[in-house]
Amino acid sequence: MMKKTYLAIVAATVLGASSCKKDLALLNPNNPSPESVNTESGIVQFARGGVYINGFRTAKYTDGVFGPFWAGATGFHEMMGDVVGCDAANAFMNQIGCPESVKHDDGQVVANPNSPNTQVGLIRSINVNSQAGNNTLYYEWAYMYNLIGSANLLLQKVDEVTFSGDAASKKAAVKAIAHWWKGFAYSRIGSTYIAGLLIDEYLATNGNYVANTKMVEEGNKEFDLAIAAAKSAPNAGNFTDFTAQLIPEFFLGGSGGPLSAEMLERNVNTMKARNLMVNKRSKDMTAADWNAVLAFANNGLTSSDNIFIGTVDERGDVFSASSFVAGKTWSSNAGTNTYKLSERWAQEFKDGDKRKENNLKLTTPYLGQADRGNAHFTRWALLNGGNGMSGVVVFANTAPGEYEMHLAGDYEENELMKAEALINTDKVEDGLKIIDAIRTRQGAGLAAVAGTGLTKAQAQEELRRERRIVVAFRGLSFYDARRWGVIDKGVGRSGAVAVKNTGVVSTNATIEYNYMDYWDVPGNELTYNPPAAGSADVVNKKY
Secondary structure (H helix, E strand, O other): OHHHHHHOOOOEEEEOOOOOHHHEEEEOOOOOOOHHHOEHHHHHHHHHHHHHHHOOOOHHHOOOOOOOOOOOHHHHHHHHOOOEEOOOOHHHHHHHOOOOEEEOOOOOEEEOOOOOOOHHHHHHHHOOHHHHHHOOOHHHHHHHHHHHHHHHHHHHHHHHOEOOOOHHHHHHHHHHHHHHHHHHHHHHHHHHEOEEEOOOOOOOOOOOEEEHHHHHHHHHHHHHHHHHHHHOOOOHHHHHHHHHHOOOHHHOOOOEOOOOHHHHHHHHHHHHHHHHHHOOOHHHOOHHHHHHHHHHHHOOOOOOOOEOEEOOOOOOOOOOHHHOOHHHOEOOOOOOOOOEEOHHHHHOOOOOOHHHHHHEEEEEEEOOOOEOEOOOOEEEEEOOOOOOOOOOOOOOOOOOOOOOEEOOOOHHHHHHHHHHHHHHOOOHHHHHHHHHHHHHHOOOOOOOOOOOOOOHHHHHHHHHHHHHHHOOOOOOHHHHHHHOOOOOOOOOEEEEEEEOOOOOEEEEEEEEOOOOOOEOOOHHHHHHOOOOOOOOOOOOOOO
């Protein structure tokens, strides 16, 4: 809710150079000119805290069950993408990812038992201000506008701050990072909601809602501004060094690290490829669209580039294990954590895939609350830290510093976007070679599929399964289900594995999801910030 997001926000936490509690400071966001952002050290602290605390962890917008942004808001996406399930009722999370029906092998149809019994009906009933924090749609909106507010404050204050040394390169770094995160937030809003707001001043708002397509377009413009700022730095080395100051130090290891202007540009190109691909139905993609995706991805992230990551720090000052979807999913037995590993996600692994052997454990079926559907019933547990197989990727690890959450794009996603574009422009073998390379990189131990004579349709299925595995737990799975048409009424998924409430396993079930493709604007926002004349639709009129 915009006016509450900006004007009644919880005190923003800013993170100092160390992870120690004494280096955490509080900033009063109701003061439009916070004193602590008027110095070099202050703006550095706010660049960290404004992003990683305000944007992704602020307690005001979380719940102890589903957690902050990277566990809660993105967890809802993973449920709708059928990577995880849930039967907890907090913020109606058990319903937001509950399919309309599951038809089992014996012909029994288990309908969504909730009232209302469709996701669209649920959204229309709960998306009101009176639901307050029970409104599932509220969380991502609130976090992303928090992030936008922090970016705007950085951009507002940076030219007023006196920096030591190479001030111009340091200012360029602050501007580049601020525009990057603003582009990220606009992209998430535009990829999730039917409309959004363009906000360029800290603590400001307006009622001029614009269409989701415009939000994504503006996200790309912010990304361009990030690149322009980076390239304006007089000294490239000083720019790169100062970007490290703007990221919590425990996020600078592994795939994370300082960003050169060139690295930032490749991060941007990967995000632009994503923005294009996930916001258009695959069946509607033209050759020109796929070639545009390929052009971005060909200039996107490489295997040696630093990216934006989050990890569990020793004290949990920024993120704890439960701050991530994977941290809310791992368990020693199926179904014992907040999120339950979906049978359909386990089904994506081909026979002999070492990633499944290293990360998944077959256990006694979890048969949860049937009055909340049974699509979340599962036999699979996601292991914490894996099974110890050398060279094989691990999907969940609660040990500090061991788990890397890739917050934006990464090399694997970039390569799979290349592969999908190649396959869909009839360069099937080239696409399959990329899929083989990703599987090798992750230690899957699978036989190559390139050179085996697969048809285009078979190659698309290899791509679908691989992407489902690789981008899981990152808040992207629903986007894929949407663009592939899986969420649409009358499409769904056939040949699915599903567990009945008796424990009997269906291997050829049919699931009807029937989910809304782009969410309505949260009613929490509309109550305090009604649409001005000429605004775009704030309700998805397709439903």
